[in-house]
Ligand code: BG6
């Protein structure tokens with residue numbers, strides 16, 4: 001195995017189950033605003049920044065023009081407060097099965113590891129789940145354009161000086177797969193083939209990832 005030199009992980013829905021908590025927190029806030037959101041709509045929120053997610057919810061309820069920027073910041077903060085309470089008790093037990101094994105394998109093989117998440121709660125979650133120190137670089141989502149722009153993935157490749165052809169990105173969101181592909185990086189999808197069909201390879205769960213298979217595909 002010598003093609004993969006950097007793995008850029010998404011966080012929510014790839015390392016841990018937090019895509020569920022994001023959804024539940026948005027659902028509570030949306031209900032207060034009189035907007036109903038369901039799991040199908042939630043697919044369009046995955047990978048999308050906090051403020052962009054709020055905009056999408058307001059547009060869905062046809063109430064986008066009702067709020068000014070200050071109101072929107074308050075609403076987004078309210079959602080984040082609900083979310084942060086939900087993840088307060090997170091420990092290493094909340095890592096998806098196979099994540100620790102995968103991180104250890106990458107370290108043993110000398111492959112670099114980066115976090116390419118849109119979440120500003122990323123570093124906090126990595127710390128509470130005990131895996132912060134595995135990461136050679138964490139992209140600050142406040143500094144780059146959000147997914148589906150490629151910037152988060154390009155930033156990781158650039159900062160760690162690994163050419164895109166030697167990187168892989170792992171994502172559970174449609175917007176994330178789009179971002180990886182725009183960066184000309186090999187895209188690993190975690191989830192349903194019906195949703196993530198633009199990915200180069202798709203696994204049902206993170207524990208199913210086979211690095212040898214991906215490394216061989218990278219050669220082509
Ligand atoms: C992404 C999630 O990883 O981060 C989105 O998929 C979330 O659902 C986004 O909105 C921003 O997260 P946060 O924690 O900064 O609000």
Ligand code: MG
Nearest residue numbers: 010012013172
């Ligand atoms: Mg995700």
